[in-house]
Amino acid sequence: MGVEMRPDDTRIDLEAAEASASGGKPGELYAENVSAWFGAHKVLEGLNLRMPAGHVTALIGPSGCGKSTFIRILNRMHELVVGAALSGSVLLDGVDIYGPEHRPTDTRRRIGMVFQKPNPFPTMSVYENVLSGLRLTRSKASDRDALVEQCLVRAGLWNEVKNRLRAAGGALSGGQQQRLCIARALAVQPEVLLMDEPCSALDPTSTRRIEETIDEIREQVTVVIVTHNMQQAQRISEQCAFFNVNEGEPGMIVEIGPTEQIFDNPTDPRTADYVHGRFG
């Protein structure tokens, strides 16, 4: 994969040659020196993380160390909280999304998000739910039926709902609802898809289907997934970032690296403790 890793450095550098040779795929996210506050309370400190295009990055770490806060900074949802503040920059394809000339709504359309608790819109049917992103952002689609089918197929839900596209969005099971939310997020053609513990509330079958979905879409959509399930991180991600927090201090990234290396041969002892289940 051409990834270079220096043991005492917590950054992964894709070789510049490789990046330009592949044509600089759209959807590369780079969080540079990001810190976050809630009011006066600092919760994240100086994070640097490159999430390469077309790859799956997993964010792992114990509860409460700021992974969800970090992922919300990536699509400008953090600033919706009253009293929230941040510093640093987040570069999507080299352009800072927090620049004054960029609308948050445009950013959120290009960087989609799937939440922990499935939240399909209850007043809309399955069909309307998938297209709701287009409606809410006033985008057009040339062939709506084909788009709905394509998104539901990618989300692994088409066979189960193809006969009841007009049924209420809330009438599906939990796993189906989450896959509907993924289809909805894919319908606006994002470059990046952020997933905040999408499978934590689901049964193993739905979890497996969602992981299959992530596998299918990883070429076209950069995926950043927060997960507590370390086997899941090993199964689907190519790069892992281990977050940690000490009492009374803001959260930070301890180690970043290719997944096999993080789990089999981590550099930092704290990483080794976490992935082997000694705390967490």
Next chain:
Amino acid sequence: MSLDVNDPAVRAETTQREAPPSLPPVRPGALRWNDVAVFLGASVSSLCLVWLVYERLAPTSGALGFVICWVLTFLLVYWIVERELEGPLVATDRLVAVGIGIVAVSLLIPLVSILVYIVYQGLHALTVSFFLRDMTGVGPQQSAKAGGAAHAIVGSLEQVGIALMISVPVGITAAVYMNEVKGNLTRPVRMFVNAMSGVPSIVAGLFIYAIWLLQFHHSFSGFAAALALSILMLPTVARTAEEVLRLVPDGLREASLALGSPEWRTTWSVVLPTARSGLVTAVILGMARAVGETAPLIMTSFGTQTMNWNPFSGPQQSLPLFVWQQYQLGGGAQGAPAFLRAFTGAFALIIVVLILFVIARLFGRSKLSAR
């Protein structure tokens, strides 16, 4: 605390080969025929006992006293019998359940009796022409069937309709401001809305009289009445709508924002439709407040005997005002034709309210089948 695997009792549980024969399902606490029989028997026996003592033996009389004694005796008998049959625990439980049931049912008594009495009295003057004619040229001594309340019905519908058109958008906008926008003025707005809900209806009428009629030199009209009614409706609609918007889960707003929707579009396309049936309830509650108000109408629309289709000019009649004015004409005498007409007017008011509620509920029904 771990199991001792050498213990034969544990072994027997974990190495079971055959499943035991499955027993029929039991619903604990469900009603059986036995319970119904005890209930009926206790009520009949307590009735007989109270009749014997109350009517024949003791120097007491009166229906209310009889009913109270019967209920108390019934509770006592029921408790004693249940204690013998099922034990003190179940007896106390059943006693409290029955007692609460009796209280709940007795709450229906005033409501039902009002309805029944109005329908009964209102039937005297109820004809088809009641809904088609107005009171032009009808003298106070003519029969109750002369004349009609068509002008009052039209007036009520027009005034409540205009009041709805004013107070529903303003009320829902206020609720959206308080709950979705959460601007800096949220607390003062909430305070003023709560204060407004305490304004007496006659003060609202006087206010509109002073401002609209005197200051701006308008005459009595249905529109002035609608203004007064909207002052009364607005706080109810705003407060109920705010409560209902609060019930919409935050996850839906987040999902909409994460798709790239601006906040106003999230509110318009996601939050308000989700809260739709609750907003309809808010509108119904506001309508219920407004449609029966009489005091503010006296000095804003003044009332008239003739049909007035134009709410913007000239005095207009409405149903509660009609009831009050007919009562006054009749002098409160029991059999006076005007007095009977007042009851029919009240009957018509109830029917109009019922129809408005049904229409509102039809509006609020979700188009999707909820499973």
